Amino acid sequence: MAKSAKPQPPRKIQETQHNWDLNALFASIKQAHDYLAATHKQAKAFQKRYQNTLATLSAKDFYSALLAYEELIERISKVMTYAFLVFAEDTKKGDIYAQYELKSNEAHSLLVFFELEFCELESTIQQDFIKQAKSHSFYLQSLLQHKPYQLSLSAEQALIATSSVGVSAFSRLFDEHLSALKIGKHKQSEEEVLAELHNPKRTKRKSAQKAFTKSLKDSSHLLGYILNMVRKDVAITTKLRNYPSKEAPRHLSNHISQESVDSMIETTNSNFAIVQNYYRIKADLMGVKLKDYDRYAPLFSRATSMGYDEALRLVTQTYKEFSKEFGAIIEKALAEGWVSSHPMPNKRGGAFSHGSVPSAHPYVLLNWTGNRRDAFTIAHEFGHMIHQELSKKVGTLSHDTPLTTAETASVFGEMLLFDHLKSTLSKKELLGIYAGKLEDIFSTLFRQVVMTNFERAIHNEEGELQVADFDRIWQEENAKMFGKSVELTKNYARWWSYIPHFIHSPFYCYAYSYGQLLVLALFGLYKSGQCPDFVERYTAFLGAGGSKSPSALIKSFGFDIQSETFWEIGMQEVRSMLEEFHALLCSSGYKVRKLKYKG
Numbered sequence: 139m140a141k142s143a144k145p146q147p148p149r150k151i152q153e154t155q156h157n158w159d160l161n162a163l164f165a166s167i168k169q170a171h172d173y174l175a176a177t178h179k180q181a182k183a184f185q186k187r188y189q190n191t192l193a194t195l196s197a198k199d200f201y202s203a204l205l206a207y208e209e210l211i212e213r214i215s216k217v218m219t220y221a222f223l224v225f226a227e228d229t230k231k232g233d234i235y236a237q238y239e240l241k242s243n244e245a246h247s248l249l250v251f252f253e254l255e256f257c258e259l260e261s262t263i264q265q266d267f268i269k270q271a272k273s274h275s276f277y278l279q280s281l282l283q284h285k286p287y288q289l290s291l292s293a294e295q296a297l298i299a300t301s302s303v304g305v306s307a308f309s310r311l312f313d314e315h316l317s318a319l320k321i322g323k324h325k326q327s328e329e330e331v332l333a334e335l336h337n338p339k340r341t342k343r344k345s346a347q348k349a350f351t352k353s354l355k356d357s358s359h360l361l362g363y364i365l366n367m368v369r370k371d372v373a374i375t376t377k378l379r380n381y382p383s384k385e386a387p388r389h390l391s392n393h394i395s396q397e398s399v400d401s402m403i404e405t406t407n408s409n410f411a412i413v414q415n416y417y418r419i420k421a422d423l424m425g426v427k428l429k430d431y432d433r434y435a436p437l438f439s440r441a442t443s444m445g446y447d448e449a450l451r452l453v454t455q456t457y458k459e460f461s462k463e464f465g466a467i468i469e470k471a472l473a474e475g476w477v478s479s480h481p482m483p484n485k486r487g488g489a490f491s492h493g494s495v496p497s498a499h500p501y502v503l504l505n506w507t508g509n510r511r512d513a514f515t516i517a518h519e520f521g522h523m524i525h526q527e528l529s530k531k532v533g534t535l536s537h538d539t540p541l542t543t544a545e546t547a548s549v550f551g552e553m554l555l556f557d558h559l560k561s562t563l564s565k566k567e568l569l570g571i572y573a574g575k576l577e578d579i580f581s582t583l584f585r586q587v588v589m590t591n592f593e594r595a596i597h598n599e600e601g602e603l604q605v606a607d608f609d610r611i612w613q614e615e616n617a618k619m620f621g622k623s624v625e626l627t628k629n630y631a632r633w634w635s636y637i638p639h640f641i642h643s644p645f646y647c648y649a650y651s652y653g654q655l656l657v658l659a660l661f662g663l664y665k666s667g668q669c670p671d672f673v674e675r676y677t678a679f680l681g682a683g684g685s686k687s688p689s690a691l692i693k694s695f696g697f698d699i700q701s702e703t704f705w706e707i708g709m710q711e712v713r714s715m716l717e718e719f720h721a722l723l724c725s726s727g728y729k730v731r732k733l734k735y736k737g
Contacts, residue, residue, distance in 0.1 A: 153446050158227065159475025162498040163220040167234065170220050174241050177213040181248040184210060192255045193263060197270035204274060207252050212534040214242050216495045223501055225310075226486040227478060229317040232310055239302045247295045254294065257285040276685050277535045283390060287379040305371040308364045312641045315360060317486050322349030328487040328636065333507035335434045340426070347431040351629040354636060361635040362605040369597055372644050384597045388645040392540040393687050394652075398700060402652055405705040406587040410619045411735045412712055413584050416576055417623035419720070419730050428623065430630040434511075434577060438570040446479060446506050449513035453520060456558040457551070461673055467524050476523065477502045488638065489515050491522035491548075496530040496537055514552050514578060521551030529683030536685040541646060543688045545653025546660070547680055549582060553661045565726055572719040579654060579712055584619055586650040591615045592634065593645055608634050655708030659697060662711050669695065 164170040188203050195203065221238035225231050256264065256278065268278045288294070321331045322345070334346030354361065376384045382396075389396055421428045423437055450472070458465030471477055476499055478485075491502045500523045506512055525547035529537040538544075556575045563571060592615045596603060609631035616626055639646040664672045679691050689699050698704060716733065723730050 154450070154479075155446075156472060156477040156479040157475065158223060158478045158501055160220060160223060161475075163216055163223075163494070167224075170217055170238070173213070174217045174238065174245065177210065177217070178241070178245045178248075180213070181210050181245045185248045185251065189251045189255070192252075193259055197266045200267045201270050201274075203252075204271060204278075207249060208274075208533055208535050210245075210249060212495050212497060214245050215534060216497065218242050219492060219494045219498070219501075223492065225313075226503055227482070228484045229314045229486055230484050232314055235310065236302060239306070243298050243302060247298045250294050250298060251291055253281050254288055254291055257281055257288060273532060273685060274535060276687065280393065287381055287387070287390075289379065305368055308367045309642050312361070312364050312638070313486055315357065316636060316638075317484055319353050319357075321353045322346070327481055327505075329481055329505040329507055333509060333512075335431060336436060336509050336511060338436050340432065340435070343431040343435060344429075347627075347629055350636075351632055354632045358605045358632065358635065362603075362608060365596075365608065365635070365640060366602045368641055368644060369599075369603070372597055385594070385645040388541075388643075392542045392649065394540070394542050394689075395700070399648060399652070401702050402655065402705050403587055403590060403648060405709060406584060406651055406655075407591070407618070409709055409712075410584065410621065412709075412716055413580050413619055414621045414623040415733050415735070416580070416716060416719075417620065419723070420573070421623065422730055423723075423728065427625060429625045429627055431627070433624060436570065437573045438566050443508050444510045444513055445508070449506075449510075449516055452513055452558070453516045453551075453555060456517065456555045457520065457524070459558065460554055461677065463677065464524050467527050468520055471499070471502070471520075471523060474499075476500060477504065479504045479506050481505045481507070489519050491519045491526060493522075493526035493529075493538060496534055499530075500526040511574065511578070514555060514574075517551040517555040518548040521548035524551075525680045525683075528677065528681040531681065532683045532685040537683040539684045540688055541643075541649035542652045543656075543691060545650050546657055549650075549653050549657040550661060550676075552578065553657060557661075557665070565722070569719070569722055569726065572715070572722065576712075576715060576719060579715070583651050583654040583712070586647040586654075588615050588619050589637065589639070589647040590645065590651070591618075593640060593647065597644070605632075655705050656692065656697075656699070658708035658711035659704070660695060662707070663695060 164173065184206060192200065192203070217238055221235045221242075225235035256267070259267075264278075264282065268275045271278055289297070316328055319328055320326070321328065326334075326349075328350075331346050331350050335343050337343050337346070372384050375381070375387070379387070381387055385399075386396065389399055417428055417433075420432075420435075420437065424432070424435065426432065454465060454468050454472075457468055478501070485505070486503065487505060489502075489504050491500050494500050502519045502523050504512075504516060504519060522544070525539065525544070526537070529539065531537075552575075556571065559571050560568060592612055595611045595615065596608065599607070612634040613626055613631045616630070620626065634640070660676070663669050664676075669675065675694055679694060682691055692699050697707075720730065720733055
């Protein structure tokens with residue numbers, strides 16, 4: 139008789155991990171080096187052929203020159219994408235990034251004459267060229283809007299040549315420093331310690347807050363110095379180019395007016411009561427006086443963990459249900475190395491989707507930490523990825539979208555996932571999802587406006603600021619949003635110092651708020667059923683990339699973003715979601731205070 143087999147311990151399921159395959163760009167650093175050397179020669183030939191001759195070209199010949207210029211820009215962008223991704227996966231390889239940045243800037247310097255010379259042509263010639271350019275017409279029209287702020291050719295070339303040792307060098311230093319942090323006794327990364335703010339145990343959240351604050355305080359001199367250098371760069375650039383304000387170049391690149399941005403920010407600032415209502419309810423449900431480290435404490439569930447594979451399944455299914463084309467893009471991305479999924483030593487923190495170049499495909503960076511919120515991050519970044527992939531067809535000069543519409547697909551993806559989960563969960567689970575989604579909206583909408591208010595405040599100050607000045611302004615601006623609903627501890631005062639957008643892209647943050655309100659309006663239209671061809675219109679909207687103005691793209695849905703009342707449409711959707719959450723609590727037997735919007 140055969141011996142009975144000994145019982146075996148249950149097998150641990152191996153979780154999928156995705157890594158980038160950079161072969162769509164280059165197979166090796168040597169190949170990228172040789173490609174850039176050839177690009178430099180081609181750029182030199184282009185300069186010799188076309189500099190000081192644009193006025194003599196026919197409209198047809200100019201369009202040929204424009205296409206050749208676009209191809210060269212794509213070649214340079216391809217190399218820089220490769221260098222950036224190598225650096226993002228291992229921030230110890232900053233020397234490689236610096237080398238390619240320097241060489242790429244040299245090639246780009248040879249081409250900078252093209253846009254400047256076009257802007258100096260006679261108006262009648264410009265209009266003939268724009269008419270002939272067809273799909274590139276919006277790009278050329280946009281160049282003319284930048285004309286008042288352009289410098290001489292030699293000055294522009296000097297700025298390009300020195301850019302790698304200017305503010306971008308501080309940007310690189312910021313990334314390298316934060317990615318190298320080993321925080322607390324467990325030596326966690328930034329992503330891992332911030333994930334602890336979602337821990338059900340208050341002691342864990344408080345411990346994570348203290349540990350992260352200590353690391354930030356230990357780095358205060360460096361991080362404060364870097365932010366001051368960014369402030370100086372913004373001030374010098376504003377004066378040098380004679381911009382009407384320090385945030386004007388951001389609005390110009392976003393193709394929106396100062397008035398539109400101000401209107402959106404004023405609407406958001408005047409609705410901070412929505413945030414305060416929610417956190418007063420959360421305090422009642424938790425039975426504690428909320429502090430800043432309690433903001434993301436999970437409600438109604440002792441565990442919000444989720445496996446990466448489960449999250450991918452949910453996100454993929456969600457997008458498939460909306461559009462088979464969107465689902466197919468995700469499946470292709472996962473199969474062909476478009477995604478880097480998990481934290482690794484020296485990997486850059488956060489998450490992003492890099493649009494890369496039309497001849498390749500987007501690349502998505504994630505730092506999966508294993509909670510349900512990370513599933514929404516995947517939905518967010520995959521939305522960017524789909525947008526970038528669809529817009530490849532409009533070419534290098536137009537496939538990048540203004541920040542105001544760049545966040546549309548990402549936030550819309552989060553709303554799709556939220557809507558999908560609503561139909562699959564029990565009432566108790568649904569309460570947790572509503573709470574999480576409201577908190578996400580607060581982060582994407584209200585918190586980003588708070589960050590913009592903070593930036594406006596620090597950039598309006600003259601001279602270098604002390605770390606204590608940044609602390610004070612940060613606390614003041616955040617207190618306006620939370621009111622008395624959340625106590626901001628002394629530790630929280632230092633949390634301005636890890637926000638990457640302040641360093642990489644000053645005045646970027648409002649674009650998230652802009653996109654969130656826009657998405658809420660679009661999602662409301664989608665769910666209403668009043669636009670039967672919504673998916674087709676939305677796909678066309680994404681596919682247009684940056685080849686049309688945001689106002690023209692959004693007008694296809696019947697919305698006018700220049701209207702002062704437009705932002706109220708999105709804000710009403712937030713109120714409605716809060717009221718749905720409140721009603722769900724009441725129907726579940728929870729005793730919660732009434733919503734109070736005034737006083």
